[in-house]
Each structure stands twice: as structure tokens, then as C-alpha cells.
Amino acid sequence: MFVDESRLHIAIQKSGRLSDYSRGLLRDAGLRIQNGKNDLTARVENFPADLMFVRDDDIPTFVSDGVCEFGIVGENVLQEFALGDLEPRFEILARLGFGRCSLRIAAPEAVAYDGPATLQGGRIATSYPRIVRRFLDDNCIEATVVKMNGAVELAPRLQIASFVCDLVSTGATLEANGLRPVETVLESEAVLIRTSRPMADTKAEQASRLVSRIDGVLATKESKYIMLNAPSEALQEITAILPGAEAPTILPLHGRPGHFAVHAVCQESVFWETLQKLKGAGASAILVLPIEKMMM
Ligand code: PRT
Numbered sequence: 001m002f003v004d005e006s007r008l009h010i011a012i013q014k015s016g017r018l019s020d021y022s023r024g025l026l027r028d029a030g031l032r033i034q035n036g037k038n039d040l041t042a043r044v045e046n047f048p049a050d051l052m053f054v055r056d057d058d059i060p061t062f063v064s065d066g067v068c069e070f071g072i073v074g075e076n077v078l079q080e081f082a083l084g085d086l087e088p089r090f091e092i093l094a095r096l097g098f099g100r101c102s103l104r105i106a107a108p109e110a111v112a113y114d115g116p117a118t119l120q121g122g123r124i125a126t127s128y129p130r131i132v133r134r135f136l137d138d139n140c141i142e143a144t145v146v147k148m149n150g151a152v153e154l155a156p157r158l159q160i161a162s163f164v165c166d167l168v169s170t171g172a173t174l175e176a177n178g179l180r181p182v183e184t185v186l187e188s189e190a191v192l193i194r195t196s197r198p199m200a201d202t203k204a205e206q207a208s209r210l211v212s213r214i215d216g217v218l219a220t221k222e223s224k225y226i227m228l229n230a231p232s233e234a235l236q237e238i239t240a241i242l243p244g245a246e247a248p249t250i251l252p253l254h255g256r257p258g259h260f261a262v263h264a265v266c267q268e269s270v271f272w273e274t275l276q277k278l279k280g281a282g283a284s285a286i287l288v289l290p291i292e293k294m295m296m
């Protein structure tokens with residue numbers, strides 16, 4: 001793989017559950033990605049960065065080695081890597097809100113499960129042997145961990161193991177194989193990671209530009225702009241209700257003495273219940289608007 005030293009390198013999954021979301025996030029951050037999906041790399045036209053399309057399992061290694069400055073990967077893959085590497089060199093910059101799943105231990109329907117002690121002396125098939133081992137150690141359980149690279153849910157039927165530990169989202173796969181989840185070992189989602197290896201000054205500058213853009217995208221996903229009118233005596237209660245709003249702007253309303261317009265960026269979800277509370281506190285003409293871009 002040819003590596004251009006003057007550009008940032010961002011590793012994302014080539015094809016799989018995280019690919020479209022990862023590309024989408026970078027696009028929302030304003031990166032225009034050049035090539036088709038099947039290439040190994042793609043140039044970003046309007047930012048000094050190249051994308052590397054790889055297996056998700058390779059992303060922690062690339063970032064830790066400094067081959068790529070950034071990567072997007074599931075916490076499950078990242079933790080399994082970190083538990084095995086003597087000196088993992090990356091930091092998690094942000095949780096990205098996609099690729100959500102849980103790593104769960106499951107038992108055949110017929111097995112009476114009564115807490116981790118039930119696993120004592122048993123065999124657990126998994127693609128995440130280090131994470132499972134940590135769970136067993138934390139619970140002072142001795143059991144055999146059998147590493148499988150796929151089709152883990154078949155292990156009990158094939159008598160390879162009595163339990164499995166696998167990723168679950170809807171639970172349909174476990175159910176179809178006569179298994180039920182009994183322990184959650186890890187809650188996972190995709191995260192943005194950055195290498196901890198030193199970068200040249202210009203690269204470091206570009207890297208922080210990229211991070212602040214991505215932070216902006218993540219912030220706008222939840223954030224809303226709220227505008228409302230309120231009498232002065234209700235202002236204190238209303239500003240306390242506004243979710244995640246710092247220092248709202250308060251302006252006098254023309255022609256209505258004692259009445260004010262309140263404008264605020266709310267950095268948390270705004271629900272109908274919140275609007276009802278605001279109204280109950282004396283607010284009127286409440287508007288909630290999406291925010292397209294934000295840079296803090
Ligand atoms: O080729 P490459 O190695 O890059 O891809 P991969 O096949 O290893 O990974 P991929 O694309 O399947 O998943 C990438 C990441 O998505 C995982 O590492 C997780 O962080 C996340 N993710 C989210 C999931 C799931 N949800 C998920 N449900 N990864 C896998 N699954 C599988 C699970 O292993 C099981 O086989 O889906 C099945 C269970 O799904 P339900 O809905 O039946 O519970």
C-alpha cells in the first residue's frame with residue numbers, strides 16, 4: 001500500500017456493517033470522497049486525507065502502528081485488540097452512535113442458568129477470547145474459552161462448547177439456534193480512534209481540524225435550536241427546563257413590555273414532554289429547529 005506522508009490516513013471498514021455509516025460520517029464532516037467502493041484507498045478531494053478500506057479487525061493495528069492516524073471501529077474489536085497488545089497506542093476520541101450491539105454469553109434454552117457460577121468448568125465458544133477471559137477472571141470463574149472465527153452460535157449443537165459469547169443486536173440469531181442470552185459482557189458501538197504516535201506539526205494541525213469537524217457533526221445530530229417567547233417572571237424557570245442549553249440569548253420583544261424572546265442551542269434531545277413543560281412554565285410560540293452545522 002502506497003502511503004503519502006503529507007496526508008492523513010483514515011482507516012474504515014471496507015464492506016460490512018460499519019462501512020456506510022463511516023463514509024456517511026466523513027461526508028457529513030465535509031469530506032468529498034473520490035473513488036468507488038471496491039478500491040483499497042480513496043483520496044479526499046477537498047481535505048489532505050486518504051481513506052483506507054480494510055477489514056475491521058485490522059483497524060486497531062493500523063492506527064496503533066501509526067500507519068493510519070485515524071480509524072473507525074467497533075469497541076468490541078478494539079478491546080479485543082487492546083487486551084492482547086503489549087502497548088496499544090491509540091486513544092478513543094468519540095463514540096459515534098452507530099454499530100451498536102452487545103457481546104453476550106448465551107446458553108442453550110434447556111440449561112438452567114443461575115449466574116456466572118453456572119459457567120464454572122464449562123466451555124465457551126467465542127470470537128472474542130480475551131474479552132471473555134477478562135469477564136471470567138473478574139468473576140473468579142474457571143472455564144475453557146474456545147476461539148472460533150465465525151458461526152459461533154453453532155458450537156453447542158456441534159458439541160464444541162456448552163456456551164457461546166457472541167455479538168447480539170436483535171437476538172434473532174441466538175433464538176434461531178435455540179440459545180438465550182444470560183450475561184452481557186460488553187456494550188459496544190463504533191468509535192473514532194486516533195493514533196497516540198507523534199505527528200508532524202502540519203499533520204497534527206490537519207488532524208485537529210478533522211476532529212473538530214467530526215465533533216461538530218456529532219454535536220448537531222442531537223442539538224436543536226429553540227426559540228420561544230416568555231414573560232419576564234417565567235424566564236428563570238424556562239431557562240432551567242431547556243435541555244443542555246448554556247447561556248441562552250434573551251431579547252426584549254418589540255411592542256410587548258415585560259416579554260422576551262429566548263433563543264438557545266440545546267445539546268440534548270428535545271422531546272414533546274419538554275415543550276409541554278416549557279408551555280406550562282409560561283412559554284409561547286415555541287419553535288424547534290434543526291442545526292445544520294456547528295463548530296464549537
Ligand atoms: O469483513 P470484516 O472483518 O471487516 O467484517 P466482519 O464480518 O468482521 O464485521 P461485520 O461487518 O459483521 O460487523 C462489524 C461491526 O459491526 C462489529 O464488529 C460490531 O462492532 C458491529 N455490529 C453491530 C455487529 C452486529 N451489530 C451484529 N449483529 N457485528 C456483528 N453482528 C452479527 C453477530 O455476530 C451475529 O452473527 O450479527 C448476528 C447477530 O445479529 P442479531 O440481530 O440476530 O442479534
Ligand code: ZN
Binds near residue numbers: 055056057
Ligand atoms: Zn472482522
